[in-house]
Amino acid sequence: MQTLKKQDRFFVGLTLFSMFFGAGNLIFPPFLGAQAGTATWIALFGFALSAIGLPILGVVAVAQSGGLPALSQRVGKRFAAVFTLLMYLSIGPGLSIPRTASTSFEMAVKPFWQNASGWALPLYSLAFFAVAILVAFKPEKLTDRLGKILAPTLLVLIFVIVAGCLLHPPGGYAQPSGNYTSGVLSQGFNDGYLTMDTIAALNFGIVIALNIKNRGISENRSVVRYTIQAGWIAGAVLFVIYAALAHLGAVSGGSFSNYTNGAMVLTNLVSWLYGPVGTVLLGLIFVIACLNTAIGCLTSCSEYFCLLAPKIPYRVWVIIFAAISFGISISGLDTILTISVPILNVLYPLSIVLIALGLAHRFTRYAPLCYPTTIAFTGIVSLLYALHKAGIAIPYADSFVTALPLYNSGLCWVLPAVIGCALGVAMSLLKGLHKNPLAA
Numbered sequence: 206m207q208t209l210k211k212q213d214r215f216f217v218g219l220t221l222f223s224m225f226f227g228a229g230n231l232i233f234p235p236f237l238g239a240q241a242g243t244a245t246w247i248a249l250f251g252f253a254l255s256a257i258g259l260p261i262l263g264v265v266a267v268a269q270s271g272g273l274p275a276l277s278q279r280v281g282k283r284f285a286a287v288f289t290l291l292m293y294l295s296i297g298p299g300l301s302i303p304r305t306a307s308t309s310f311e312m313a314v315k316p317f318w319q320n321a322s323g324w325a326l327p328l329y330s331l332a333f334f335a336v337a338i339l340v341a342f343k344p345e346k347l348t349d350r351l352g353k354i355l356a357p358t359l360l361v362l363i364f365v366i367v368a369g370c371l372l373h374p375p376g377g378y379a380q381p382s383g384n385y386t387s388g389v390l391s392q393g394f395n396d397g398y399l400t401m402d403t404i405a406a407l408n409f410g411i412v413i414a415l416n417i418k419n420r421g422i423s424e425n426r427s428v429v430r431y432t433i434q435a436g437w438i439a440g441a442v443l444f445v446i447y448a449a450l451a452h453l454g455a456v457s458g459g460s461f462s463n464y465t466n467g468a469m470v471l472t473n474l475v476s477w478l479y480g481p482v483g484t485v486l487l488g489l490i491f492v493i494a495c496l497n498t499a500i501g502c503l504t505s506c507s508e509y510f511c512l513l514a515p516k517i518p519y520r521v522w523v524i525i526f527a528a529i530s531f532g533i534s535i536s537g538l539d540t541i542l543t544i545s546v547p548i549l550n551v552l553y554p555l556s557i558v559l560i561a562l563g564l565a566h567r568f569t570r571y572a573p574l575c576y577p578t579t580i581a582f583t584g585i586v587s588l589l590y591a592l593h594k595a596g597i598a599i600p601y602a603d604s605f606v607t608a609l610p611l612y613n614s615g616l617c618w619v620l621p622a623v624i625g626c627a628l629g630v631a632m633s634l635l636k637g638l639h640k641n642p643l644a645a
Contacts, residue, residue: 207427213348213420214431218438220352220416223359224409224505225260225439226446227301227498228308229400231491232467234450237396239458239470240383241451248385249451251393256400257443259557263406264436266563268414268429273407276563279576288555289509295552296405297506298529305495305502306330306534312468313488330534334527337496341503341523344412345419351497359493360446362486366471367449369478376460391614398549398615403556406436408505415508503527550591551584554618558583562626574636575629582625586618 209217234252241248270276273292277285295301310329340350384392410432417431454470461473468491475483507522558579562569569575586609589602609617 207422207424209417209420209422209427209431214434215438216348216352217413217416217420217431218352218435219356219442220348221264221409221413221435221439222442223351223356223494223497224347224412224501225400225402225405225443225498226356226359226494227305227400228491228495229304230256230402230443230447231450231494232308232471233396233399234447234467235454235457235470235474236464236467237385237393238451238454238456239464239467240381241385241389241393242379242381242455242459244381244385244389245378245451245455248389248393248396249448251390251395252397252451253393253444253447255394255397256402256447257397257440259397259560260402260406261436261440262564263403263556263560264410264413264439265433266560267407267410268432268436270563270566272411276407276559279562279566279573280559280580281577284577284580288559291552292404292556293408293506293509295548296401296408296502298526298533300548301401301405302499302502302506302526302530303533303536305499306333306530307536308468309333309491309495312472312491316472316484316488327531327535330531333492333496333499334531337499337503338523338527340496340500341507341527342520344415344504344508344519347412347500347504348416348419351500355493355497359490359497360442362490362493363446363449365486366475366478366483366490367453370453370456370474373478374456375474375477376456378455379459382458388614391611391616395615398553399546401549403560404549404552405502407556407560408509409501411508412501412505499530503530547591547595550594550615551587554583554587554622555580558618558622572630572633574633575626578629578632579622579625582621582628583618586621590615590617 233256234249237248237252238245267273267276270279274285274289277288280288306329307326310326310333314325314329340347381389384396413432413435414428417428417435422428422431453474454467457470457474458464461470461477464470464473471487472484475487477483479486503523503526506526507519510522510526511517511519562576562579586606589599589606590612592599593603593606606612606617610620611617
């Protein structure tokens, strides 16, 4: 079996971390801490389950299955085509990439340009995507650029804020408020959805595998093994950073009341700690984090679409997706976030269920019909829940969804998923597919 040097394994893991760690990862943990207060660590546990545990399990499931298309094809060819396309578009030009430009603009430019004209955001986005394109043009070099340069720089800058807060804290934890006055654990779990990392995990494997192969690893078994190791390294770094950011949010929320989101929580803290220099520091952190994610998403989407339409060169796809993302980014951060919530309410449960089925494939392959039945039940309920939360009324659907267990926790799809899986197992047994799993 081919061996990858320990140093290279670490940097590949940091590359995956930097691709995961974008705007949402920066703003959601501090907001969690500010609202949860004395219940921060319980909330963080729930957040870690969906924002770290699920993404890493997603990396493992996809690596073991041979890629997202191969995993989703166990449900059906049509589902695989539509679901994979939606996943890449959502973490690509549809949601994630535009959000990186608009968020970094809000944090790095607006504080210093309060009276910015209507051209400020388009000009910034143009420069932002120009840099992202140049780096994404060479996907095999991401470990050298993201893992060895940008990710360590980002970690050092975050450490400066954390160290300042530990040495000179503005205050202590306050009592829980906002969404965290009840159901702390489940609220933390639901807030982890917003990072979009579980969706991203299903797509980033193609880029990580490419960087591992670029280091002389050609055996498929070794590529899978080191991809999974990269996932665990990225997960460990994410947990440390999330814990630090949640603590920053808790002490900031307990000392400053003028905040409505995680970005304001961090702004209050760094301004108190370092004054105007703190604002510059925070702006740099947001730009680097958002740029890393934009590059990772551009690369993974372009690699996938290059496989779908190989006649169009990879670099042309990078430019196409960057151009679309630029157009969407100038609509503003609030618009993008408003659109993203209902879409995530549909895609996230499907992603979680698909990951679970993939991880249990040594058992589920003997009941192949549990893939389509579980996905169908989950998808229907998730769609109804998303429409309900968006205020779109459907006769009888609202009363059905609200009557399901775990509705208040946003997990009303769990019971239907279990029922769908049981039904799929029963149908497979009745048809005798358990004797020949390949017959499905």
